Amino acid sequence: MNVDELVAIDVHTHAEVSADGHASLSDGLAGASAKYFKGHSRPTIPEMAAYYRERRMAAVVFTVDAEHATGHPRISNEEVAESCAAHADVLIPFASVDPWKGRAGVREARRLVAEYGVRGFKFHPSVQGMAPDDRAAYPLYEAIEEMGVPALFHTGQTGIGAGLPGGGGIRLKYSNPMLVDDVAVDFPELRIILAHPSFPWQDEALAVATHKPYVYIDLSGWSPKYFPPQLIRYANTLLKDRVLFGSDYPMITPDRWLAEFDALDIKPEVRPKIVKGNAVRLLGLGAS
Template structure:
């Protein structure tokens, strides 16, 4: 179990990019393209044990997940079962999220089975890679399962580095990741805990509107260096959303070291900083009782 007194931060957004047998999380073309986009030099495929050691050294905990987009990409994912199994070996620092293919015939059954695993706290969706609109009623039975089990549903939002710069963007379509679609999800599933991942370029105001209007919607700050955050995001993080904004890096493409170094330069109120770095995530993940 995670001892909150022993850690300084909870990173809500890290990726399991390789399986135990070396299978990558994305097709090689998309993996190589994203590495070029993010200017990632060298090896980018830490094992889950490597992730645990990395965060343990920094006295941080981290949420780890994969993305099941097999229908859209034709590429089998890193198994959510494997992510849960490997994270269980490092329960002092790692929290697994699962993923299901929203187009899969067994998506509802898979969601129910994975949500019942004792250490899984949530599910990751990437609408652009998985090629689905989050407010598509066909996916609602999956959300019903997640709400019933008290899961967190974390959705990529805005532009993505996956496919960026490739011909046709690697076939990845940005339209699926407009965070306004999550307003319908939050309205129809008022008990579902939702995280809008990333500064939602070019829909930052939409994300802020949904998060301020719907009590269960949060925003994680992953994927961007804080020095590039839009000013309205910083303003809302300091005020109306101070209890709903979450630290996330996007490791391994963006390290928490880089993120935290740039976060230190932001004009964040002293009482808000620990909420963003640890307290809000601890409450959302059920590591402390909800006030």
């Protein structure tokens, strides 16, 4: 990956379908998400690579392993990592390990980093049905911290299950960013990304990130024109080195996101940090 030639690094994209057509979510949850985001395509990982390559961007790619809570088989982490390796000029593999898997999950996480070059891990507490500060997840966090790669947590409301009776069983409370504060305390060297503007807990996310120096915020999942003013203010000042561009592709395209971001009152010296520089440093990608 030639970082110098990239115009942006999108730290939040989803592998929604495997090479053999297996979806990352059940039909019910996927349908609710598509309706919430007013429809979107489901590109394969090679198609994602072509999309980002055309735009001279790189993208972090992951799926969500929530087999325990949903009963739906995941897309294999190995497939995600191998597909990203085949397009290493533009794709960066993250993995997702269901924290309910205990020691087996810890072994898998270590193997994925050592043998497949995985660069981070994605958690979705609401879909996985576990609060981030549940001690059952701590052995997994310990391994991730030891391996020196970041952990990315979905925070705030989710479109997954939205509109279904009972929200499809998805509990929003698990995605309050304040629940990640304990993780940041108990694993002080773990790099943590709070994904999304954290509606309705934006102030909580800002409090955690300003208090804990290794907590970052990615801006995915929302159109920038809807960003709350306090998020823009902190991105411009106290958190200018720890805010990251993320789109939530394919739900939101980077084209749309960047066009709307251009219209925000972001300082000229801060804009390149958010769009690319902060991700380069966090992910250890390096630049000449």
